[in-house]
Amino acid sequence: MNVPYQIGAPGFQDPVAQSQATFRHLMDAIAHPALPRAFTSRTASCGPLSANATAVLLTLVDQDTPLWLDQALASSDEVRNFVAFHCGAPLVTDPSRAAFAFFADAQAMSPLTRFALGEPDYPDRSTTIVAQVDCFSSEGPGFSGPGVSGTRRFGFIPAPADFSSQWALNSAGFPLGLDIFLIGSTELAALPRSLRLTEV
Amino acid sequence: MYVAVKGGEKAIDNAHQLLASERRGNPAVPEISTDQIREQMTLAVARVMAEGSLYAPDLAALAIKQARGDLIEAIFLLRAFRTTLPRFGESMPVNTAAMQVRRRVSAVFKDIPGGQVLGPTFDYTHRLLDPRLGQSGDPAPPPRAEGAAPFEAPHVLGLLDREGLIERAPAGPDAGEAQDITRTPLSFPADRQTRLQTLARGDEGFLLALAYSTQRGYGRTHPFAGEIRVGEAELYFMAPELGFEVPLGEIVLTECEMVNQFQGGADEAPRFTRGYGCVFGQSERKAMSMALVDRSLRAAELGESAGAPAQDEEFVMSHCDNVQATGFVEHLKLPHYVDFQAELALVRQLRREWRDAREAPVESTTTRPSKGEAAQ
Amino acid sequence: MSDFPSYNFAYLDEQTKRMIRRSILKAIATPGYQVPFASREMPMPYGWGTGGVQVTAAILGRDDVLKVIDQGADDTTNAVSIRKFFEKTSGVRTTTSTPEASIIQTRHRIPEAPLREGQVLVYQVPIPEPLRFLEPRETETRRMHALEDYGVMHVKLYEDISRHGHIATSYAYPVKVAGRYVMDPSPTPKFDNPKMNDCPALQLFGAGREKRIYAVPPYTSVISLDFEDHPFERTKFDNVCALCGSTNTFLDEVVMNDEGARMYVCSDTDYCEQHRGDRKETGA
Numbered sequence: 010m011n012v013p014y015q016i017g018a019p020g021f022q023d024p025v026a027q028s029q030a031t032f033r034h035l036m037d038a039i040a041h042p043a044l045p046r047a048f049t050s051r052t053a054s055c056g057p058l059s060a061n062a063t064a065v066l067l068t069l070v071d072q073d074t075p076l077w078l079d080q081a082l083a084s085s086d087e088v089r090n091f092v093a094f095h096c097g098a099p100l101v102t103d104p105s106r107a108a109f110a111f112f113a114d115a116q117a118m119s120p121l122t123r124f125a126l127g128e129p130d131y132p133d134r135s136t137t138i139v140a141q142v143d144c145f146s147s148e149g150p151g152f153s154g155p156g157v158s159g160t161r162r163f164g165f166i167p168a169p170a171d172f173s174s175q176w177a178l179n180s181a182g183f184p185l186g187l188d189i190f191l192i193g194s195t196e197l198a199a200l201p202r203s204l205r206l207t208e209v
Numbered sequence: 210m211y212v213a214v215k216g217g218e219k220a221i222d223n224a225h226q227l228l229a230s231e232r233r234g235n236p237a238v239p240e241i242s243t244d245q246i247r248e249q250m251t252l253a254v255a256r257v258m259a260e261g262s263l264y265a266p267d268l269a270a271l272a273i274k275q276a277r278g279d280l281i282e283a284i285f286l287l288r289a290f291r292t293t294l295p296r297f298g299e300s301m302p303v304n305t306a307a308m309q310v311r312r313r314v315s316a317v318f319k320d321i322p323g324g325q326v327l328g329p330t331f332d333y334t335h336r337l338l339d340p341r342l343g344q345s346g347d348p349a350p351p352p353r354a355e356g357a358a359p360f361e362a363p364h365v366l367g368l369l370d371r372e373g374l375i376e377r378a379p380a381g382p383d384a385g386e387a388q389d390i391t392r393t394p395l396s397f398p399a400d401r402q403t404r405l406q407t408l409a410r411g412d413e414g415f416l417l418a419l420a421y422s423t424q425r426g427y428g429r430t431h432p433f434a435g436e437i438r439v440g441e442a443e444l445y446f447m448a449p450e451l452g453f454e455v456p457l458g459e460i461v462l463t464e465c466e467m468v469n470q471f472q473g474g475a476d477e478a479p480r481f482t483r484g485y486g487c488v489f490g491q492s493e494r495k496a497m498s499m500a501l502v503d504r505s506l507r508a509a510e511l512g513e514s515a516g517a518p519a520q521d522e523e524f525v526m527s528h529c530d531n532v533q534a535t536g537f538v539e540h541l542k543l544p545h546y547v548d549f550q551a552e553l554a555l556v557r558q559l560r561r562e563w564r565d566a567r568e569a570p571v572e573s574t575t576t577r578p579s580k581g582e583a584a585q
Numbered sequence: 586m587s588d589f590p591s592y593n594f595a596y597l598d599e600q601t602k603r604m605i606r607r608s609i610l611k612a613i614a615t616p617g618y619q620v621p622f623a624s625r626e627m628p629m630p631y632g633w634g635t636g637g638v639q640v641t642a643a644i645l646g647r648d649d650v651l652k653v654i655d656q657g658a659d660d661t662t663n664a665v666s667i668r669k670f671f672e673k674t675s676g677v678r679t680t681t682s683t684p685e686a687s688i689i690q691t692r693h694r695i696p697e698a699p700l701r702e703g704q705v706l707v708y709q710v711p712i713p714e715p716l717r718f719l720e721p722r723e724t725e726t727r728r729m730h731a732l733e734d735y736g737v738m739h740v741k742l743y744e745d746i747s748r749h750g751h752i753a754t755s756y757a758y759p760v761k762v763a764g765r766y767v768m769d770p771s772p773t774p775k776f777d778n779p780k781m782n783d784c785p786a787l788q789l790f791g792a793g794r795e796k797r798i799y800a801v802p803p804y805t806s807v808i809s810l811d812f813e814d815h816p817f818e819r820t821k822f823d824n825v826c827a828l829c830g831s832t833n834t835f836l837d838e839v840v841m842n843d844e845g846a847r848m849y850v851c852s853d854t855d856y857c858e859q860h861r862g863d864r865k866e867t868g869a
Contacts, residue, residue: 024599025593025594025599026594026646026647028599028602028603029602029644029645029646029647030646032602032606032643032644033644033646035606035610036606036609036610036613036644036787037703039610039613039614039802040613040787040802040803041802041803042802068603068606069603069606069607069610071600071603073392073604074607108607129731129732130727130728130730130731131396131621131727132615132618133608133611133612133615133618133620133621135611137607137610137611154763155616155762155763155801155802155804155805155806156613156802156803156804156805157804158783158803158804183615183765184615184618184765184766188610188611188614201613201614201615201802202614202615203614203615203616203763203802217660217661217662217664217665217666218660218665218669220662221662221665221666221669285626285630288626289626289627289628291626292625292626292627293592293596293598295598391623391625392623393623394621394622394623394624394796395621395796396621396723397723397724398724523722523723523724527723532626532630532631533631533794535630535631536630536631536632536633536635536794537631537632537711537794538632539630539632540630540631540632540633540711543633543655543663543692544655544656544661544662544663545656545693545772546656546837546852547656547657547693547694547756547773547774547835547837547852548693548755548756548757548772548774550774550835550836550837550838550852551755551756551774551775551776551820552755552756553838554755554820554822555753555755555820559749559753562749562750
């Protein structure tokens with residue numbers, strides 16, 4: 010579904026129900042890590058930001074959450090206007106100050122350590138990454154941790170070439186670290202910092 | 210026969226009806242109006258607005274009526290309403306120096322520019338019950354100075370500041386930088402503006418007792434009442450889309466600035482320090498208590514030894530909110546029978562074991578450490 | 586007089602829900618860690634379930650089926666009051682049946698019927714900090730969690746053992762979550778602790794007055810603290826439920842008369858009713 014974006018166009022048609030539904034998908038995803046779940050938002054896309062990623066943006070981001078955008082998103086006037094109009098989030102260029110970081114291209118995520126990883130007394134003061142992906146696969150590396158019964162194989166495309174080592178570093182810092190939501194066009198999945206790589 | 214706590218729903222409905230009827234009292238007596246409360250119970254309204262953190266005299270009056278005069282309950286009602294209101298932004302800092310002063314006293318100078326203004330105060334009344342108030346009848350109109358024009362009343366502490374005798378009042382946070390304690394959870398250590406916000410909505414009685422304790426030696430601060438002023442202050446809002454400040458109206462405030470001793474140190478000449486209090490409405494007791502506690506909480510910042518309750522930031526800030534306090538104290542009324550059952554089973558077990566241990570032969574008791582309890 | 590606004594679905598405004606939702610996601614990613622959140626004043630008193638209510642309000646959707654229990658029972662006054670609150674502000678369907686519910690808000694109990702994947706159990710929490718009664722200062726307890734320094738807790742439990750011969754904590758018995766954070770399970774009896782371990786449902790904890798949210802994801806290890814030579818023991822009842830005959834449930838002791846006659850009944854009223862029905866059907 011690709012509706013041309015107009016200035017002042019509504020974000021959610023039914024903000025209460027749509028943000029709740031989107032949130033429940035995100036909550037289910039992070040409670041069951043590395044497990045893609047069906048998700049298709051009725052929201053319009055916004056320039057390089059897909060419909061599903063737009064829904065996540067509207068659900069989580071507001072004036073209280075400094076937002077960092079990757080090159081493709083930051084250079085889109087459509088996206089910047091949309092963020093200003095619908096979320097009111099302050100845009101930051103310093104990744105370590107971001108509450109959320111959005112990537113149009115998941116391949117550009119590395120290095121993860123440039124984002125906020127939280128503080129020992131407050132590990133929640135970390136960046137959450139939301140990255141658009143093309144698709145998921147069950148042939149990636151094995152993961153285990155809270156929310157995973159046993160081990161689960163999981164991969165996503167496109168992924169940074171060094172993602173496994175990036176992730177190993179991230180989860181080794183637990184409880185510090187960042188959490189990632191991967192947003193496809195019909196599915197989404199989450200990688201919380203508690204998720205460990207068991208086999209590559 | 211087993212009678213469970215069934216029919217909770219019906220019981221709750223009935224209780225609400227009973228409550229409404231108790232609130233109304235004897236129907237032969239005319240019902241009190243919220244206008245009467247707002248106009249004649251102004252200090253109660255002020256307290257509810259101050260601790261409810263919402264300047265709304267009509268709603269505060271309604272809350273007092275609904276709460277049957279229980280002010281903490283009324284504060285709670287106002288807070289629960291306040292939390293549902295959209296937040297448009299922050300007002301500009303209030304310029305209290307430009308306030309229309311109703312009352313203004315300083316204990317540190319005999320006379321001050323602008324003058325001492327006694328205003329409406331209980332201070333020099335004799336506390337004798339006045340039987341005439343039992344009957345209706347309007348009091349005589351207060352005397353008014355002929356042709357009295359609004360006058361300038363600069364802050365008294367400014368006089369000390371000009372000589373460098375007192376620390377500078379720190380600049381407030383810039384627009385958009387003030388942390389709203391109702392939007393951001395407290396974390397410790399807190400900064401002074403966060404402490405002041407917390408104290409401003411803190412329980413008057415709790416702050417009064419803490420302030421009193423500092424006067425009695427638990428974290429003494431050697432205070433003088435530099436200035437207490439009550440009056441109307443204009444409130445402005447910076448509308449970014451308009452680019453200028455829009456007046457929102459007037460609010461009544463009580464402001465207190467305490468002057469406190471400070472020894473100075475190797476790097477700093479001795480000078481006075483400040484404690485600050487500011488609340489909605491006329492409430493000098495609260496503003497003064499707040500100023501004393503504010504100064505006490507600065508002990509660490511000023512390098513003073515800190516061990517008294519009023520100097521303990523976590524203790525004061527975690528316990529000064531009466532809506533939180535009353536909720537948690539009163540929650541003990543809720544059923545706790547599951548935990549009590551678990552405790553019951555445990556105490557029975559501990560008593561059984563204690564008896565068994567006492568009755569057991571001497572050898573087996575020697576394996577345990579015992580204190581003065583001779584095995585019989 | 587000002588106009589009164591009509592309240593949003595499930596009472597909370599959308600900005601508040603977003604803030605709580607963000608905290609919930611963080612909480613799930615850091616199992617057992619207490620995430621600070623900007624808890625709001627709610628129309629019920631602090632200490633009466635405001636944390637649980639805020640969590641439920643933030644996750645609740647129109648298709649959910651909500652169950653509310655207090656002391657294991659659906660008909661206790663506070664459970665009734667909270668259930669009515671959500672009926673009025675959200676219009677969602679409510680139930681007393683544990684298997685039927687998608688969200689269960691609870692105070693002091695975990696239902697007896699096993700929970701399933703997809704369900705969310707929301708706990709009301711009075712004091713979220715398991716170390717609070719050993720160290721009253723938040724600055725100190727935060728440090729202890731950061732350093733994973735739980736020595737004081739072990740000392741406390743060991744003092745119990747030296748005095749009583751075993752650990753004398755019957756409710757709010759501390760647990761370790763996913764091998765990292767020591768967590769207060771809320772004042773549930775320790776009888777319920779084993780149900781938290783490897784539970785298929787998501788467990789969310791809301792402490793309104795203390796402004797904390799924490800979580801146990803599904804399939805997560807939740808281990809009650811103990812010692813090798815003094816392993817955790819679940820409370821055992823010598824009695825059976827006088828109404829349904831259950832022998833493996835948490836029982837309330839009901840005083841029958843002045844002479845001290847007592848009977849024991851299931852604290853989980855829904856389980857008790859189901860179990861009575863099952864017995865009838867099988868002709869027991």
